[in-house]
Amino acid sequence: MAVLSIGVMLRDFEGFTYNFIKRTFKFPLFFVLLTVFIDDKETGKMKQLQIDYLINKNSKWVILKVDSNTQLKLITEYCEWFACNGFGSFMFQGENIPYIDFYPNVHWDHPTDFPNLNWDKVAT
Template sequence: MMILSVFIQYSNISVINSFKFDNKDFTVIDIGVRILDEENFTYNFIGTSFCFPLFFVLSTSMLDDEELDKVKQHEIEFLASNNWIIVKVLKKVQLRLISGYCEWFACVGLGSYMIQGENIHFEELWPVVHWSIPTEFPNLEWGKLNTLINIEEVGHTVITKDERINSTVKLKGYIPKDYGIDLENSDF
């Protein structure tokens, strides 16, 4: 039986600098986890840590018409462009579908984002991503943001001002129970 584990660390300055944001009020923490579709880490972590609505920003490169039909069948509001789809998740069944996409995309090297905050609108969430400069959300008012999570193959980068999870010790309490904490590689 494979034991699932995570490590929780304060982010290195290089990770912090890989995003363009007003970081004075935010803590940046990395959760290292090996993402596999059957583990559902993203669903379990986000589902127990945050309240709805949640926005997700995903690349459209992996979403064909069949996948978009699933989004519509789940009655998920969305806004799409040539490169990105932004979805608004309001309930757990929708979260299960979208978090599954996030993990699938992460496994093939495409990152996605979860955003939670107050009075956020679709139009604010178009990212600008280039290989040579930090990712930015130029239309997002960072004062509205509570948490932004970058979901990648090696884990999640949590940018938050949420008092419940703004330290590694506090965040530890929100890790799904199926996962052990790698204390040797965590910042506690």
């Protein structure tokens, strides 16, 4: 398994994150984001852009599937906002992966783990 960590200037006026992901990866892309900033207004935006997502009531994570550049633009804005507030987000490229497999185990004393994820289905 390989992990790519990208650090960008938080005032991303040129859309670096969006452009980098758009030009480097192919759809579908799955994002794992904390629900802390995802309210009714944000879920409304996701529904309007027809972004498939799953929020588990017992978890503090939302799993999103992105299939277009318009959807990607909104979600990269969320990722940047999360980074500005000290939170992380995860992105995966792959096909036929159940949303439920993306729920992570996060602990302060060891690396984040995705115990249900079949890494053979993950392209990156």
